[in-house]
Amino acid sequence: MNRRSILLITSLAGLGNAGLVGLINEAAEKAVLAEPVGTQLLLVYVTMLAFVLLSSRASLHEANRFVQSRLEATRRRIVSKIRRVDLRTLERLGHGDVFVTVSQETDHLSQTLPLLIGAAQNAFLLVFLLLYVATLSPISFLVVTVFLAGGLYLFWRRQSALTGSLADVHHREAEMLDSLSHFTLGFQEIRLNADKNDALQAHFADVTSRLRQVVVGLGDRWVSLLQFANAFIFLLIGVVVLVLPVFFQGYTDTIYKITAATVFALGPIAAITSVVRLIARAEAGLAHVYALERRLDAGLTPEPKGAARAPSRYRSFRTIEMRAVTFSYLDGQGSALFTSGPWDLSLKRGEILFLTGGNGSGKSTALKLLCGLYTPDGGEISCDGALVSAETRRDYREIFSSIFTDFHLFDRLYGLEHVTQREVERLIARMELDGKVRFEDGRFSTTNLSTGQRKRLAMIVALLEDREVYLFDEWAADQDAHFREVFYTELLPDLKARGKTVVAVTHDDRFWSCCDRRLELDLGRLSDVTGEA
Ligand SMILES: Nc1ncnc2c1ncn2[C@@H]1O[C@H](COP(=O)(O)OP(=O)(O)OP(=O)(O)O)[C@@H](O)[C@H]1O
Numbered sequence: 063m064n065r066r067s068i069l070l071i072t073s074l075a076g077l078g079n080a081g082l083v084g085l086i087n088e089a090a091e092k093a094v095l096a097e098p099v100g101t102q103l104l105l106v107y108v109t110m111l112a113f114v115l116l117s118s119r120a121s122l123h124e125a126n127r128f129v130q131s132r133l134e135a136t137r138r139r140i141v142s143k144i145r146r147v148d149l150r151t152l153e154r155l156g157h158g159d160v161f162v163t164v165s166q167e168t169d170h171l172s173q174t175l176p177l178l179i180g181a182a183q184n185a186f187l188l189v190f191l192l193l194y195v196a197t198l199s200p201i202s203f204l205v206v207t208v209f210l211a212g213g214l215y216l217f218w219r220r221q222s223a224l225t226g227s228l229a230d231v232h233h234r235e236a237e238m239l240d241s242l243s244h245f246t247l248g249f250q251e252i253r254l255n256a257d258k259n260d261a262l263q264a265h266f267a268d269v270t271s272r273l274r275q276v277v278v279g280l281g282d283r284w285v286s287l288l289q290f291a292n293a294f295i296f297l298l299i300g301v302v303v304l305v306l307p308v309f310f311q312g313y314t315d316t317i318y319k320i321t322a323a324t325v326f327a328l329g330p331i332a333a334i335t336s337v338v339r340l341i342a343r344a345e346a347g348l349a350h351v352y353a354l355e356r357r358l359d360a361g362l363t364p365e366p367k368g369a370a371r372a373p374s375r376y377r378s379f380r381t382i383e384m385r386a387v388t389f390s391y392l393d394g395q396g397s398a399l400f401t402s403g404p405w406d407l408s409l410k411r412g413e414i415l416f417l418t419g420g421n422g423s424g425k426s427t428a429l430k431l432l433c434g435l436y437t438p439d440g441g442e443i444s445c446d447g448a449l450v451s452a453e454t455r456r457d458y459r460e461i462f463s464s465i466f467t468d469f470h471l472f473d474r475l476y477g478l479e480h481v482t483q484r485e486v487e488r489l490i491a492r493m494e495l496d497g498k499v500r501f502e503d504g505r506f507s508t509t510n511l512s513t514g515q516r517k518r519l520a521m522i523v524a525l526l527e528d529r530e531v532y533l534f535d536e537w538a539a540d541q542d543a544h545f546r547e548v549f550y551t552e553l554l555p556d557l558k559a560r561g562k563t564v565v566a567v568t569h570d571d572r573f574w575s576c577c578d579r580r581l582e583l584d585l586g587r588l589s590d591v592t593g594e595a
Pocket of ligand 1: 153391392399400419420421422423424425426427428
């Protein structure tokens with residue numbers, strides 16, 4: 063059901079509700095005049111009641127379905143944008159922002175938005191009650207409408223002032239979660255150091271106390287706002303019942319009907335004012351979602367749509383050339399924190415190339431530029447003479463397999479559903495992980511291994527991917543002496559023999575002879591140091 067149909071059912075539920083009030087008034091009038099109510103009125107009343115129940119139920123059900131499917135679409139849309147976004151954009155966003163928005167904010171919206179439909183039903187009821195009052199007495203309609211509009215305006219203005227406090231609460235909650243994460247992530251450090259433990263606890267107490275203060279402050283302001291709404295409603299009834307009769311002749315005939323309609327409006331008004339707070343929260347949540355999407359959109363890279371994915375056009379490449387490549391990490395103000403390049407690099411199929419250099423010299427950055435995860439700010443990358451453009455970059459990335467220092471082990475072999483049990487078992491044995499890990503139902507039995515063992519598991523996945531170029535960022539750094547030897551003297555030569563190209567970042571000067579060329583990075587500048595010690 064679409065938005066318009068839901069709005070229609072919601073308004074019909076409100077209309078039916080107002081109709082019930084009219085029927086009650088009619089019955090009351092008959093009672094006052096000592097006339098029999100009659101079965102017809104009773105039947106209409108029961109039918110109307112059934113209509114109200116059914117339409118209100120349908121409107122809430124459909125609104126819930128509508129909201130949940132829109133939120134599901136939003137979650138999927140955000141994730142599909144994350145898949146296509148530029149790595150730098152994602153690094154700048156940070157994981158926290160993405161997680162909070164995709165899980166927490168959408169979850170909150172999924173709980174609040176359906177409640178707002180209840181408020182919409184009440185708003186319609188209010189409008190129809192006003193129209194009903196208009197049929198009884200135009201003057202009281204005018205007074206009640208002006209009064210209500212003025213009250214709602216004042217209420218809205220005061221509640222908008224609370225939005226700032228709401229943002230403050232968000233900020234303090236994030237601060238509290240940050241502080242809390244130190245207790246779990248830094249557990250080992252604080253259990254070994256009582257002073258650190260106590261100081262962290264004191265800091266946490268500080269943070270929670272600030273959070274309590276802003277939440278209490280917000281609560282107090284909210285209470286006065288609700289009191290204002292209550293006082294206002296009774297003021298309105300006072301005007302209808304006590305003031306209007308003094309000024310208008312003939313008004314007394316219908317005063318009890320108008321009073322009844324106004325009293326019936328109490329419930330909807332209270333229901334609407336109580337969800338206003340949720341509206342403010344939902345607005346803030348939606349603003350977060352939209353802000354995240356805007357930032358993701360700014361970093362989206364063009365991707366071919368629709369057609370089934372063909373093997374990369376670069377699979378049988380002979381040479382990759384990087385010419386005058388430059389790249390800078392920028393801070394929030396746009397100033398360069400680190401600049402890589404300009405440098406040139408020519409990489410031939412079947413070559414083993416080592417990248418060396420001091421900490422922070424730009425080795426990992428160079429790998430990310432080489433495989434197209436970062437887009438160069440200047441210069442160009444070409445493959446067998448053909449320029450790698452924005453349109454072909456995704457295809458270009460498909461010839462690389464990487465194990466970066468901050469590699470991630472997925473819970474199953476995504477994209478490798480075709481591999482056989484035997485193939486994986488052979489590699490588990492090759493990586494000397496048999497007895498540690500089993501391959502069952504398309505996944506490894508565990509990833510809770512030592513750092514070096516986890517890297518071997520990542521190597522199994524990389525080898526199964528069977529790509530053309532392998533990028534290893536200090537892969538051997540966490541291996542024992544034996545397996546370090548296996549890496550340099552068996553694994554790398556094997557890859558070379560299979561026509562694969564390897565670019566490995568390494569500090570192992572003992573094995574520098576195991577490459578065809580060694581390039582050294584110094585403050586982002588590249589030089590060929592093959593054969594040098
Ligand atoms: N995501 C990032 N945002 C901003 N600056 C970064 C980022 N990643 C790296 N840098 C900066 O770029 C420089 C080069 O980093 P890079 O990780 O490429 O060096 P590296 O040679 O691989 O170092 P190491 O040997 O310590 O791993 C460093 O000065 C670092 O501060």
